[in-house]
Amino acid sequence: MLLTPDTLPDAELARLRSAQGAGQHEAVAREAGDMLHRWPDHRDLRLIHATSLRFLGRIDQALTQLAALEAAHPRYSLLHQERGLCHIARRDAPAAIAALLVAVGINPALPHSWKMLSGVYRLTGDMDNARKAEAHVHTLRALPEPVVEATSLFSDGDLDEAEALTRRFLLTHGDHPEAMRLLAKIGVAHDVLDDAEVLYAGVLTLAPDHQAARQEYVETLIARHKYPEAREALAPLRAQGSADLKRLDATIAVGLGHHEEAIALYRAILADLPAVPGDDGELRLYLADLHLWLGHALKTLGRLPEAIAAYTHAADLRPDFGDAWWSLANLKTYRFTPEAVEIMRAAEVAPATGAADRVHLNFALGKALEDAGDPQQSWRHYARGNALQREASQYRPEILETNTRLQKQVCTNAFFTAREGWGAAAPDPIFVLGLPRSGSTLIEQILASHPQIEGTQELPDIQRMALELQGRDHDIDAPAYPGSLAALSPMQCRALGERYLAETQAQRSLGRPFFIDKMPNNFRHIGLIHLILPHAKIIDTRRDPMSCCFSNLKQLFAQGQEFTYSLEDIARYYRTYLDLMRHWDAALPGRVLRVLHEDVIEDLETQVRRLLDYCGLPFDEACLNFHQNRRAVRTPSSEQVRRPIFRDGMDQWRAFEPWLDDLKTHLGSALADWR
Template sequence: MKQYTQQQFKFINENFQQGQRAMQMGMFGRAEKYFADIIKIAPEIIEAQNALALTYAATKQHDKAAAQFKVILRAKPNDAHTHHNLANTLYELSQFEEAIQHYQAALKINPNLVDSNIHCGIAYRAIKNYDEAIKCLHQALNLDKKSARAFHILGVIYAELDDYPRTLECLQNASGLAPMDADINISYADMLAKVDLNGSAAIKYMDICNRHPNLLKAFTLFGKHLVNMRYYDEALQCYDRALQLGANGIDTLDTLGKIYLGMGNVDAAIDNYNKALAIEPSRLSSLIGLEQAYQDDGKLDKAISICDEIIATHGDSPKGYLLKSGVLKSQANDGIAENLLRFINQDNLDESFMVDINFALGKIYDDQKNYKQAFHHYALANSIKSQKLSYDREESEASFTKLIETYNTDFFKNRQTYGTDSKLPILIIGMPRSATTLTEQIISSHPSVLGAGEVEFWSDTVNSLHYILNSKSSYPECVQDMLPAHAKEIAATYESTLLKTTGASAAPVHITDKMPHNFMSIGLIATIFPNAKIIHTKRDPVDTCLSIFFQHFNEHHSYAFDLSNLGFYYKQYERLMQHWHTVLPGRIMDIHYADTIADPEYWTRKLISHIGLEWDDACLAPHKLERSVKTPSHWQVRQPIYKTSVQRWKNYEPYIQPLIDALNVNTR
C-alpha cells in the first residue's frame, strides 16, 4: 500500500470528510472538487473513487459516472454494489441491455439484493421484455414481501399488458405498504379511474390530498377526476386549493370553464374561457369550450360566430365545421357539407376525424332530406368504428341471462328489508335515443324536481360490487353476498352523488337520473331503493335503433355500430325489461314517446301523478326550462315538443333491412 506523508494523510482525511458533509447538504459541486482532489494524489483510494462516481450520478453527469464506476470495477470486479450503481447509471443513459448485464452481475455475486432485482425488472420493462421483468420483480418480492416499490412496478407492467385485475391487486398492495408515498398512491388512483371504479378512485385521490395537503399534483388530478364524474362543486373546491398552491395558466382556466359550465354557471364559464383566449387568442380548446357555453345558454348566434372563428383560425382542422353542423339545422346552401368533404379526401386525415366527419355529413344530409346520401355517410362512420370493436352476441346474451337468473322472484322476496325508505331518486331508463332527455325535461320542469342528467353511478357500482362485498364471485352472482349494511351504504353514496351532481343548495323532493343503460341495473336499484320511481321510456324499435346508429357513441356501446347487432341487442333489452316487469310488478311505468307526442298533456299529467307530485303547468313547457342543455341535439331540445322523429325510419327503409330482420318487426 502506498505510504503517505502526514500532511497528505491529513489532506485526504479532511477532504473526504468535507466531501461527505457537502454531499449530505446537497452541495454536490463542492463535494466533487473534494473527492477529485483526493484522487489526484491517491487514485487507489476506492472510497474516494466511489464517492466521486456517486457525486457525478447525483448531478446527472451520467457519462462521467459510468466511466468512474468502470474504473472502480477494474479494481474490484466482484463488488455487487458497484455493478448495481453502474447499471443504474447505464439505465439513465438508456443503455438498457448493458445495464441488465450489470444488474445480473450484481445478483450473481449477491442474489439477495432486492433493489437489483427491482431495477433489473425496470430495465427489462424498458426493452418490453415483460416476462423477464415480471420474474425479476417476483424474485424481489420473494426476498422482501413488503416491498411497495416492487408491487408498484409490477402493477405498472401488468397495466401495460392490459391485465387489470393483477394491476389493481399489485397497486393495492403497494398502496397499503406505502400509504404516504404520493406517486404510488396516485398510480393506484389513476388505475381505479381507468377501469371505471370511479367511486373508489375518488376516495383514493381524496386520501392522497388529505395526506399531502400541499401537493399541487394531487389536487389537480383529483379535480380532473371530479370533473369527469360531474361532481362540479367538489371539483371547484379542489381547484380553489390548487390555485392557492400556485396553479395558474391557461390549462387551469380551461378546466375552470368546464367546471362552471357543468354547474350551469354559464357566465362564469364564458369568463374563464375568455380569460384563456386573452392569453392565447386562437387556443382551440378554449374556443371549443366557449362555443359549448353559448350553445348551452341557447345563444346559438354567438355559438355559430365562434364556429366561424375556429374555421378562420384553424383552417387546417375540420373542427369548426363539425361544431357548426351540430349547432344548427343544415340548409342546402350553407357550404358546411362541401367543406367537410374537402377534408375527408385528405390522405393524412386522422381516423377519428374521418368518423366525426361522416357522422356530421350524415346529420347534414338528413337535415336536407337527402336520405340516401345521409345513410351512406352514417354507414361509413359506423363501419370505421366497428373495425376497431368486437361485439360478441353469445357473451352479450349470456350476460342478460345471468341477470334474469340472479334477480328472480325469490331474490326480491328474501331481501324486502334491505332497502332504504328514500324517495329522492327518479330513475329514467330505456334504450339510448328513446326520449329519456324529453322525459327528464318534463319531470324536472316541476319545481320540486331537479334534473341530474346521466349520472355515472350504477355501472361503476356494478363493476366494483364484488370489491365492496368482498365477494369471490363477479357481478351479478356476487349480489348473493350483499348484506343490509352494504345496501344502505350504497344508497347513501348514490344520494350523495345525486346531490353533488346537481349542486343543490336546498334539498329537492326528487332528483332525476336519466342514464338509459340503468335498465341493466334495475335489480340492484329496486332492492336498494324500493320506493324510488322508475320510468321506462319506449319508442318505436326501428326508430330507436336507427337513431343510435346515427349517433357517435363511445366504445362501451359496441353493439351500436352494426345494424344487425343493434337489432340483436334490442331484443335482449326487451327480454330483460319483460323480466323486470314480471318480478317487480307495478314498480316500472312505461311511457311511449309516440303517445307523449300525440297527447302531451294527458301523458304528462299521468307521469307527474305516478311520481306522486301535485300538478304544475310548467311541465307542459319543458323547452322553457332555464338550465344548460347536455344532449347531441341542442336545437331540438329548445323547441316545443315536435313530431318529426316519429316513424323517422321510413325515410331510410330501403337501406336498413338487416335491422328490420334482426328486430323481426312487421313494417307493413
C-alpha cells in the same frame, strides 16, 4: 440458436446489447441488419441497429433507420435521443437540440438527453437553458435509479415492465412519493382509476405540495366523475391561475352543472391567448379545442347563436376538426352551407386527417346531406362513420346478454319479496331510462318543468356501483355481478342508497324535493336500484324500433353507447333491452312506468298527467310548456326539447328504408311486439 419468424427472444436482444456494450459495433450492425429482414417492425432491434451505425460513423444510415423507426413508433423517446446524438456527431447543434427536446418532451426521465442538452446549450452560449437542463439532471440523480428507469419505461409505453419494477421497488423500500405517483399513472393508463385515486391520495399525504401529483389527482377524480372531490383537491392550486388549471376548473364546473362559470373560465383563457395563432400549430389546436368546449357549454344553456359561433371558430382554426363540424350537426337545427359541405368532404378524404376526425366528419356529412334531401349520399357517410367507429370499438354484445340472463336468474319476484323494505327510504330520485334516442330527454324536460322536480343530467353513480359489485372479474361467462346482489345485507343496501343520495347532492342546486337521473343504460340495473332505493320512481321511455334504431345509427355519441355503430349490434341490443324489461315487469310488477314516445307526441297532456300521477305529484301547466324551460340540457336532443312538440322525427327512417333491410331482419319479432 434457431429463431422462429414470429417472435424475437429477449435473450437475443440482451446478447446484442451486451456485444454493443463491449464495442463490437461492426458485428452488431451486421447481425441486427440481417435480423431486421425477419423482424422489420421490431422497435428495440431497429434502435440497436441505428446506435451501432452511429458508433461506426455511418450517420446517414443511422438516421435512415431512425426515420423508419419513427414511422412505426413516433413517440418512442429513445429514437429521438439517438437522433439527437447523431446530430451531435455531425456537430449540428440546432438539429441536436430539437431532437433532444422531443425526447425529453415524451420522456422527462432521460438523464442522458438532459446532460447532452446542457452540453449543447453551453456550446451555443445559451447558459439559461443549459442551467435548466442541468437542473433536470440533478432532479433525476436525486431519485432512486429504479424509479427513473421505471418512469422511462412508462413514458415509452412499456407499462407492464414499468409496473413490475415500481412494485418491486416499493416492496423493498416502502412508500416513496414518486414511485407511488408512477404506479398511479400506470393505473390511469390501464383504466384502473380507483387504485390510481387511492395512490394519488397517498402521494399527497406524504408530499402535500407535490403540484404535478395534485393536478394528476384532480384529473383522475374528474375521470371518475367525482366533481366535488376534484374541486376540493384543486383548491390549493387555483391561485396560480394558469390556463391548464383554469381548464380543469372549467371541466369540473361543467360536471357540476355550473355552465355559466365554465363559460367565464373558457373565455378568460381565450382572453389571455392570441386570437390568431400564426404559425404555431400547437396553439392553433389548443385554441380550436377551447372554442369547442366553450361551444358545448353555451349549447347546454341554449345559447345557440353563441354556440354556433364558437363551433364555427373551432372549424375555421382547424378545417379537419371533425368534432367541431359534428357539434354543429349535432345541434339538429343547424343547416350547413354548400361551401361548408365541400370543406368537410375535402377533409374527410385527406390522407392526413386523423381517424377520430374522419369518423366525426362522416357523421356530420351524413346529417348535412340528409338535411339537403340526399338520403343515398347521406347513408353512405352514416354507414362509413359507423363502420369506422365499430372497427375501433371493443364492444361485445355477449356481455349485456350474459348480464341479462343472470339478472333474470338472480332478480326474481321471490328474491325481491324476501328483501322487501330494504334500502334507503328517501323517494327523491326519478330514474328515466331506456335506449338512447328513445325520447328520454323529452320526458326529462317535461318532468323538470314541474316546480317540485329538478333535472340534473345522465348521472354515472348507479353504473359505478354496479362496477364495484362486479369487481375486477372480467369473465363474461361468469361475472360476479348481478350474483353479488344476493350477498348484500339490509345494512349494505341502505348504505348504498344513502351513498347514492349523498353523491348526487352536488347536482341538486335548486333544492327541490325530487330529482331526475336520466342515464338511459340504467335499465340494466333496475334490480340494484330497487334494492337500494325502493321508493324511487323508474320510468322506461320506449320508441318504435325502426325509429329508435335508425336514430341511434346516425348519432355519434361522445362516449360509450358502442352498440349503436352497426345494424346488427343496435338491433341485438334493442331485443335484449325488451327481454330484460319484460323480466322487470314480471319480477317487479307495477314498479316501472312505461311511456311510449309515440303516445307523448300524439297526446301530450294525457301522458303528462299519467307521468305526474305516477310520481305522486299534482298536475302543473308548466309541464305542457316544457319548451319554455331554460334549464341546462346536455344530451343530443337539447335543441329539440326547447321547441314545442313536433312530428318531424317520427318517420325519418323511411327515407333511408332501401338501406335498412338488414336492420329489419335483425330486429325480427321486435318489429311487432315492442310495446
